[in-house]
Amino acid sequence: MREPVDLRRQRILAVVQSRGATRVSDLAAELAVSVVTVRRDVEELAREGRLRRGHGVARPVLTENERAAAPPEPAADGGPVALVVPERHAYLYEALHGARTVFEEAGIRIALHIAPAVSGAEQPLVERALAEGARGLLIAPRWRSRATEEADYTWLSRLTVPAVVMERRPRRGSALHAVDTVCTDHWYGVHLAVEHLTGLGHRRVVLAARDDSPTARAVRSAFREIAADHPGIDKWAVALSAPGAVPDPAAAASDAAAVELPALLSELGATAAVLHGDVDALMLVQALRDSGLRVPEDCSAVAYDDVVAGLGSTPLTAVSPPKTEVGRAAAELLLRRLADPAAAASPVRRLELLPSLQVRGSTQPPPEAVAPTLASQ
The missing domain is CATH 1.10.10.10 (Winged helix-like DNA-binding domain superfamily/Winged helix DNA-binding domain)
Known part of the structure; x- marks a missing residue:
């Protein structure tokens, strides 16, 4: 009935x-x-x-x-908010979903624009969105290299509508320094990975990471700093995770070949690896198995991104940036600018959210740490 x-x-x-x-x-x-x-x-x-x-x-x-x-709400007829993200970027799509929830709750329509994987793709998309009446902008530029990043600083800093840059941290002192940003504290993410591995007894650790995004560059820089100063690490090295994971594969062909991870682990005597990002991590774990190295029995692995890390045949322990919350925080910050005219003159905010570590089945103490226990049984 x-x-x-x-x-x-x-x-x-x-x-x-x-x-x-x-x-x-x-x-x-x-x-x-x-x-x-x-x-x-x-x-x-x-x-x-x-x-x-x-x-x-x-x-x-x-x-x-x-x-x-209550703070004033944006006018219902003020036009949509433009969201610009790179194509085929699952990490940022999760942040996008967090932002969408906030805008929907506020009754604001969003206009999604997907930037293709070419330099300078974001600017014409933003210009078109503004011409079509967008009243605000939430953007995560691709920025494959520092040069393409800095090329975007000038026009982004001169936008006539409120804007928030998501999961990107512009260079200090740049024209974009005084623009609202919300991103993950990737230094802390690497810190979590290293502390987890050294806490298990690993003293020789390798980072295999991309080098074609702001997140990749932040992860590589943080690992070098942390590993060099960490009392629990005897040796460390940084390798490229995949041949195409560089800013310009065509221009850097001679340097683009990824170091063979099994060979590097053997050369260093390493028993653990941090792998950025998830898809590369799953493929590298497969390569390790093909070479006869078992994860985690012979080598512990920590992925970085946690989009699909838990779906491997051995679910990977992973650093998990708060992707959805980054999107929500960015959207809330933009709403504040849109809702209150006085907020336009308020201090710029540069927010950092801390990631977490999801421990799964790909990490355990190194072989030498468990051997005495096995021998005594």
């Missing part, structure tokens, strides 16, 4: 009033009706002034005291 319309709408009101902003899709699942039905109910309830309708969400009506205390 179908539930009466009035009763269903009362249930919608009760859920929204008790939980706050609620997605229409969640309401539909909970009430066991179609999204179209709930959307129609929400529209009618909003027309009656019993709740507020956003883009894909229903929100409770504010009391007078709540209305007075």
Whole structure:
């Protein structure tokens, strides 16, 4: 028997009033009706002034005291927010989903623009978005090299709408230094990986990392600094994780060949490796197995990114940046600029969020650390 319309709408009101902003899709699942039905109910309830309708969400009506205390909301007719991210970048797509949730809860439409893998692709996309009425910008430029990064500083710093740079940290003192940014503290991520491995007893560690993104460069720099000063590390080395993982493979053909990880581990006597990013990590673990090195019995491995690291035949221990939360924080920062005209003159924010370590089955004490125990049994 179908539930009466009035009763269903009362249930919608009760859920929204008790939980706050609620997605229409969640309401539909909970009430066991179609999204179209709930959307129609929400529209009618909003027309009656019993709740507020956003883009894909229903929100409770504010009391007078709540209305007075709440920050001003962006105008409903102010145009979309443009989101610009690189193509085929699963890491940043997770951050994008976090940002989308915030914008939907605020009732703001987003316009997604995917930048192809060519230098300078972001600028024309942003210019087109602004010409089409975008009122703000959330952007994660590809920046394969420092040269392409610095080429974007000038035009990004001169935008006429509020902008937040996501998962990128512009060079200090650059034209983009005074633009809001939200990113992961990758130094801390490498620190977590190294502390985990040295805590297990590994004293010789290799980093196999990309070199074609700001994150890759931050990871490589942090590893060199941490490994060089760490009392628990005797030897360390940095290798390229894949032949094409350089800023310009065509120009750097002579330097593009990745060091064979099994050979490097053998040469160094290393028993552990930090591998950036996930896909490269899974492929390198396969290469180790093909060469006769077992993970983790012969070599422990820690991946960096944690997008698909847990899906390997041996789930990889991984540094997990707070990807969704980076997106949420960036969107909230942009909303603040959009909602309050006075916020345009407030101090620029450069936020860093700490990653976590997800321990799985790819790390254990090194062979020499477990051998005495095995011998004594």
